[in-house]
Amino acid sequence: MIKVLHINYSDKAGGAAIAAYRLHKGLLKIGVDSKVYVRNKLTNDSTVLLPRNGFTNLTNKLNTQFEIFFKRLFKVRSGNALGLRYLYDFNVNEIKRISADLYHIHWINGGFMNLDSLIKLDKPIVWTLHDMWAFCGTEHYVDNYDKYMNNEERNGENLQVSRIDKFIFNKKKNFYKRIQNLSFVTPSVWLGQIAQKSSLLSSYRVNVIPNGLDLNVFRPNEAGELRKSLQIAADKKIVLFGGFNPVGASRKGIDLLKSLIQELERSSIKKNLVLLILGADNYTNFEMAIEHKFLGRISDELEMAKYYSIANMLILPSRQDNLPNMAIEAIACGTPVLAFNIGGLPEIVQHKFNGYLANPFNIKDFASGFNWILNNSNKIKNNCVKVAEENYELIKIAKLYEKLYKAVLKK
Numbered sequence: 001m002i003k004v005l006h007i008n009y010s011d012k013a014g015g016a017a018i019a020a021y022r023l024h025k026g027l028l029k030i031g032v033d034s035k036v037y038v039r040n041k042l043t044n045d046s047t048v049l050l051p052r053n054g055f056t057n058l059t060n061k062l063n064t065q066f067e068i069f070f071k072r073l074f075k076v077r078s079g080n081a082l083g084l085r086y087l088y089d090f091n092v093n094e095i096k097r098i099s100a101d102l103y104h105i106h107w108i109n110g111g112f113m114n115l116d117s118l119i120k121l122d123k124p125i126v127w128t129l130h131d132m133w134a135f136c137g138t139e140h141y142v143d144n145y146d147k148y149m150n151n152e153e154r155n156g157e158n159l160q161v162s163r164i165d166k167f168i169f170n171k172k173k174n175f176y177k178r179i180q181n182l183s184f185v186t187p188s189v190w191l192g193q194i195a196q197k198s199s200l201l202s203s204y205r206v207n208v209i210p211n212g213l214d215l216n217v218f219r220p221n222e223a224g225e226l227r228k229s230l231q232i233a234a235d236k237k238i239v240l241f242g243g244f245n246p247v248g249a250s251r252k253g254i255d256l257l258k259s260l261i262q263e264l265e266r267s268s269i270k271k272n273l274v275l276l277i278l279g280a281d282n283y284t285n286f287e288m289a290i291e292h293k294f295l296g297r298i299s300d301e302l303e304m305a306k307y308y309s310i311a312n313m314l315i316l317p318s319r320q321d322n323l324p325n326m327a328i329e330a331i332a333c334g335t336p337v338l339a340f341n342i343g344g345l346p347e348i349v350q351h352k353f354n355g356y357l358a359n360p361f362n363i364k365d366f367a368s369g370f371n372w373i374l375n376n377s378n379k380i381k382n383n384c385v386k387v388a389e390e391n392y393e394l395i396k397i398a399k400l401y402e403k404l405y406k407a408v409l410k411k
Contacts, residue, residue, distance in 0.1 A: 002405050003033040005100035009112045010040040011048045012299060015243075015325050016107035016130035019187065019211040021048075026212060026398030032405075037095055039112045042299070049098065056090040063089075064111035074164045080138040081109035082168065089117040101409060102126060104401075109133065109140075115175040124181040124408050126401075128209075129191060130322060134172070134184075135198035137165025141251055141320045149197050169200075176200055183408050185401075187211045187323040188344025207404060210347070211323055212397030215389060217301045218332035220381065221309035230293065232274050232310075237374060240311045240335070242278025242295075242326060253317030253340075256361055260317065261289050263367040269374065276307065278326075308333035313373045319361070321345055331355070332388035334381040336373045338366070348391075352376075354384040 006024055010017040020036070024047070027034040036048045039060050051057050067082050076082060091113050095103070105118070105127040118125060131140040136148050148169070176182075184206045186192035192208040195201045232238060243252050264270045275292040298304050308314065314330035316339040323344040327337050331348065337355035339345045349355035356369030 001031060001033050002402065002409070003099055003101045004035075004104050004405060005095065005098050005102075006034065006036040006104045006106060007095065007108060007113070008036065008038055008106035009108060009110050010042060011036055011038050011045065012042040013040060014107065016128075018325055019130065020104075020106040020128070022211070022213055022394060023398060023401060025214075026394040027401065029395060030398050030402060032398070032402055035098060035100070037091075037098065039091075039110075051091065051094045052097075053090060053094060056094055059088065059090055060112065067111040076138050076164060080140060081133055082138055082164070089114055092117050092120045095121065102405060104128065106130060115172065118182075119175070119179050124183070125179075126183050126185060126404065126408060128185040128187070129195060130187065132191070132194070135195055135200040137162070137167075137169045139165070143320075145194055145198075148199060149194075172200055181408075183207070183404070185209050185404070188347055190344045190347065191322050209397060209400045209404070210392055211325060211328060212392050212394035213325070213328055213332060213388075214301075214394050215332055215392075218305050218308070218329050218388070220334040220385065221306050223306040223310045226306045227310050230276075235272060236274045236291075237269070237272055238274050238276060238311045240276050240278060240307065240314045240330070241316075242276075243324070251318060251320050253319050253361075256317035256319075256340075256363070256366070257315060258288065259363045260315070260366050260370065263363050264370065265289070267371070269371070276311065278304075278307065304329065305333050308335045311335050312377045313338050313355075313370075315339075315370075316345065317361075317366070318342065318345070323347065328388065328392050331384035332392065334384045336377050336380055336384055338369050338373055340366070348387070350383075350387065354380055354387050 004027065006020050008017055008020045011021050012018060024034045024036050038048060038050060041048055041050050070082055100123060102124040103121055105125055107130055132142055132145065133140050136142050184195065184201060184204050186195055186206055186208055187210050189208050192206045196206045241257055270290055273290045275288060275290055277292060277294050279297050308330050314326060314335055314337045316324060316327055316337060321343040327345060327348045330337050331354050337349045339349055339357060340360040341357040342360050346357060349357050351357045356372050358365040358369045
């Protein structure tokens with residue numbers, strides 16, 4: 001039996017944490033001895049482990065505060081990660097006490113673990129990239145990723161980036177020269193191709209394995225009672241929007257959503273719309289020119305499935321996205337997705353089959369897609385479920401990872 005230890009900042013906070021925790025549960029179902037090591041535990045799952053040593057917890061908290069301080073000092077854009085070495089990382093000692101054949105790294109930023117710590121781990125490492133940070137500077141997502149590609153700037157000496165980004169980039173370059181037994185996975189072909197072309201990861205094979213989810217949980221539901229509890233009239237059309245930080249993160253395209261609503265003002269449909277915003281509490285200065293309700297962060301997946309099921313569509317106006325969990329969850333519940341043709345979204349949304357992909361970032365085309373889905377949402381419900389069953393069923397995904405683990409251990 002393979003023993004794997006997943007390492008992630010949290011077990012539930014954020015898309016990477018949710019994807020990692022679901023994979024962990026899937027692996028347990030197929031007989032893999034799986035555990036998760038985190039800095040921030042939100043579940044009561046006994047297979048999710050926190051540092052046992054009080055000093056480790058203290059240094060983790062201090063490292064987080066140091067990262068916040070240095071980000072402000074160096075004027076690093078909010079949401080990016082420094083990954084500098086501040087205090088000695090005692091997580092390594094904790095991790096080595098846990099019996100494992102290999103370590104599966106997910107999202108380790110936020111002052112949790114630094115790259116030098118990974119070198120000290122004495123087992124093979126599989127690293128699933130949930131964003132671009134592993135081959136960029138401080139950025140999790142970068143608009144112009146050509147500057148990190150395998151071209152005339154291969155050695156990072158002429159990178160046209162800020163001084164701190166270049167410093168972190170070169171720190172990573174040194175890390176990849178020193179570490180052994182490291183394998184990479186990306187959830188989307190899109191991110192995998194970029195990672196493979198990057199100057200830091202061009203010598204590695206990058207495997208593509210999508211995120212999975214439990215289709216016994218995320219499936220079409222009869223959720224009429226939920227509509228009543230939200231006091232939404234039967235003749236109203238419901239659209240969903242959300243994410244971990246949907247209103248505050250510009251990457252998620254809240255401004256593009258507002259532009260869409262303005263475009264719809266020419267249509268009478270606007271009066272019959274209700275927008276449900278998942279993942280965010282009320283914002284005092286938030287304005288949206290249609291009826292809307294903030295639902296906050298919903299941790300119960302069965303409840304989440306009901307929200308998807310009462311919706312006519314999920315709107316994802318993202319400027320950049322890897323393989324968003326919400327898009328997979330929505331189609332599994334039979335809910336079409338409206339998105340721009342960017343990132344990993346074309347791998348989930350098949351144009352006019354289980355959703356609509358608009359030209360980036362054409363608001364008129366986005367509005368056309370909105371109207372198309374409203375007119376066809378019931379017709380393509382089964383298409384949505386079919387795509388989820390074929391590509392994202394959790395046990396299938398767990399078995400793909402088990403196969404990768406065996407290959408890594410054999411090598």
